[in-house]
Amino acid sequence: MRLDRNLCHWRIWAFFAVVVLWPHAAAADTITPERITAAMSKLEALAEGAVADGAVPGLAIGIVHGDEVIFLKGFGHCDAGKPEAVDADTVFQIASLSKPVSATVVAALVSDGIVSWDSKVADLDPAFRLAEPYPTSELTVRDLFSHRSGLPGTAGDDLEDIGYDRAEILHRLRFVPPSSSFRAGYSYSNFGLTEGAIAAVKQTGKSWEDAAEEKLYRRLGMASTSSRHADFAKHANRAALHVKVDGVWAAKVRRDPDAQAPAGGVSSTARDLSQWVRLIVGNGVYDGKTLIAADALDQTHVPLMARGKNPVSGGASFYGLGWNVEFGRHGLSWGHAGAFGVGARTLVTIFPKERLGIVIIANAFPTGLPEGLSDSFADLVFEGSVEKDWIKAWDGIYASLFGPAVEAAKATYAAPPSPARPAAPASAYAGRYANDFIGDAVVVSAGDGLVLKVGPAGARSYSLTHYDGDLFLTFPDTETPDRPTGVSFVVGPDGKASAMTIGFLNDNHLGTLRRVGD
Incomplete structure (x- = not known):
């Protein structure tokens, strides 16, 4: 055999x-x-x-x-x-x-x-x-x-x-x-x-x-x-x-x-x-x-x-x-x-x-x-x-x-460009995004900032802090809570984000989600 x-x-x-x-x-x-x-x-x-x-x-x-x-x-x-x-x-x-x-x-x-x-x-x-x-x-x-x-x-x-x-x-x-x-x-x-x-x-x-x-x-x-x-x-x-x-x-x-x-x-x-x-x-x-x-x-x-x-x-x-x-x-x-x-x-x-x-x-x-x-x-x-x-x-x-x-992640985001490019209005980013691997993700306004919700029924929430232009930072990792990662948006001529890339879900290049529903 x-x-x-x-x-x-x-x-x-x-x-x-x-x-x-x-x-x-x-x-x-x-x-x-x-x-x-x-x-x-x-x-x-x-x-x-x-x-x-x-x-x-x-x-x-x-x-x-x-x-x-x-x-x-x-x-x-x-x-x-x-x-x-x-x-x-x-x-x-x-x-x-x-x-x-x-x-x-x-x-x-x-x-x-x-x-x-x-x-x-x-x-x-x-x-x-x-x-x-x-x-x-x-x-x-x-x-x-x-x-x-x-x-x-x-x-x-x-x-x-x-x-x-x-x-x-x-x-x-x-x-x-x-x-x-x-x-x-x-x-x-x-x-x-x-x-x-x-x-x-x-x-x-x-x-x-x-x-x-x-x-x-x-x-x-x-x-x-x-x-x-x-x-x-x-x-x-x-x-x-x-x-x-x-x-x-x-x-x-x-x-x-x-x-x-x-x-x-x-x-x-x-x-x-x-x-x-x-x-x-x-x-x-x-x-x-x-x-x-x-x-x-x-x-x-x-x-x-x-x-x-x-x-x-x-x-x-x-x-x-x-x-x-x-x-x-x-x-x-x-x-x-x-x-x-x-x-x-x-x-x-x-x-x-x-x-x-x-x-x-x-x-x-x-x-x-x-x-x-x-x-x-x-x-x-x-x-x-x-x-x-x-x-x-x-x-x-x-x-x-x-x-x-x-340390490399901290160094990358140690300080935003001066002057940093302003973010678009929160409404430009808010909405639902999805792909086959990650499923649904929702970005919502929360006070003066944004919150990203991912997982089944939005099981995990991550605060997004503006860094530069359409790039935001979050700290998702319980193992290394002081390690920042980026969440970036692509905003089109209509003033709305058509896509979002979630850095901490992008190890296998599957972290880009497209806007759906509007």
């Missing part, structure tokens, strides 16, 4: 990559229980020190070796400034760490013969469309979980931001032009992977949330884990999301990721996630029983798409099915990070040869603490000492994610 031949090819390639391209990785000393014990002690001290220094308000760590959870502990507080301490049962929103968890759910469906990684989405979910007919007809679950469908990475995230639900977002992906040829480019897509999961579960007749619980969470006793935000919100022992306000961690925003639940909507605990890590390092075996067939789970770790190099360690990085596959300082590892810009950081790292895994979940952004702790732990286990300050190195990476873009 072609699938088996391809899988064999990738296994041979991966072996070649580890043994030939990274020969030093194979030469590392065999890890010992004593070294792991010493590493855990030093990791605990690093975590305690980082929380005491204000690196994050709270975090929890689970470590698995073989079929045992050998470390499980919480540090710091659920909500900055409040007494409730994080423990192993504190529920965190795990953001994109949801992706490998969801890949495991689909692997369970594959193992049970319900679906194949190469099942065509056109057969599973005939209503789904990409922008072009050929990719639509050939698209598979494997394509969507490896981010090679051609969908631009941010496609659908913008619609989620303005209040659309999952069904509507997935429907509107058909209006998004591809960013690459089908299967030729890697573009990390929350809603592409979400569609892969939704299509895979269609045959069960269950919702994604119910199927995830049945096929994975319940089987592993992950009683505090859910793919529903409402379940997270019910827990008394839950971690708030934190961002820095004037240099101090503050719980400012709540994040409901239900629309992209398979890609970013799981909530869980260090205790529960450690059970999942046991399943992964056991290659589908848990408590001595095969819960997922090895060949179904193996495929999630085949390196399908090149991602370049790890930005700190320099190791070669690839993407499998919901998993990063890396060849670095300590050989082959599988992993995935997660982040909400409104206040979450998560990470899992697994060394399959050693059957060793670590999961770290934290309640703040930006921070590189999870990667820093994970890399430090790996150094301690494999080498006996920490090579460098990995926490500082990864903090720099995450601090750079938003900072330069925010």
Whole structure:
């Protein structure tokens, strides 16, 4: 069968990559229980020190070796400034760490013969469309979980931001032009992977949330884990999301990721996630029983798409099915990070040869603490000492994610031209605008200014401040509230705007809406 031949090819390639391209990785000393014990002690001290220094308000760590959870502990507080301490049962929103968890759910469906990684989405979910007919007809679950469908990475995230639900977002992906040829480019897509999961579960007749619980969470006793935000919100022992306000961690925003639940909507605990890590390092075996067939789970770790190099360690990085596959300082590892810009950081790292895994979940952004702790732990286990300050190195990476873009936007709009061109009367801009992707948008007068309303039934409102001529500014981003973006109008000879371009919805050049109705 072609699938088996391809899988064999990738296994041979991966072996070649580890043994030939990274020969030093194979030469590392065999890890010992004593070294792991010493590493855990030093990791605990690093975590305690980082929380005491204000690196994050709270975090929890689970470590698995073989079929045992050998470390499980919480540090710091659920909500900055409040007494409730994080423990192993504190529920965190795990953001994109949801992706490998969801890949495991689909692997369970594959193992049970319900679906194949190469099942065509056109057969599973005939209503789904990409922008072009050929990719639509050939698209598979494997394509969507490896981010090679051609969908631009941010496609659908913008619609989620303005209040659309999952069904509507997935429907509107058909209006998004591809960013690459089908299967030729890697573009990390929350809603592409979400569609892969939704299509895979269609045959069960269950919702994604119910199927995830049945096929994975319940089987592993992950009683505090859910793919529903409402379940997270019910827990008394839950971690708030934190961002820095004037240099101090503050719980400012709540994040409901239900629309992209398979890609970013799981909530869980260090205790529960450690059970999942046991399943992964056991290659589908848990408590001595095969819960997922090895060949179904193996495929999630085949390196399908090149991602370049790890930005700190320099190791070669690839993407499998919901998993990063890396060849670095300590050989082959599988992993995935997660982040909400409104206040979450998560990470899992697994060394399959050693059957060793670590999961770290934290309640703040930006921070590189999870990667820093994970890399430090790996150094301690494999080498006996920490090579460098990995926490500082990864903090720099995450601090750079938003900072330069925010500063560039501020600089762009630092001061209007002097003198600024006057705006037209408010009546020139007021009215209804629309396109297929964003749907309806309404501009209305409000006092001395304008308000833009977008999303279902005008769910989101943004004040518009005049900048120059027919260009206005707004501040739409809860993750970077001081970052301005432009909203520009085209005013015709009749004195009315015929079109409007919304900067914060224009990542994929779909932010221009035409006036309708008058």
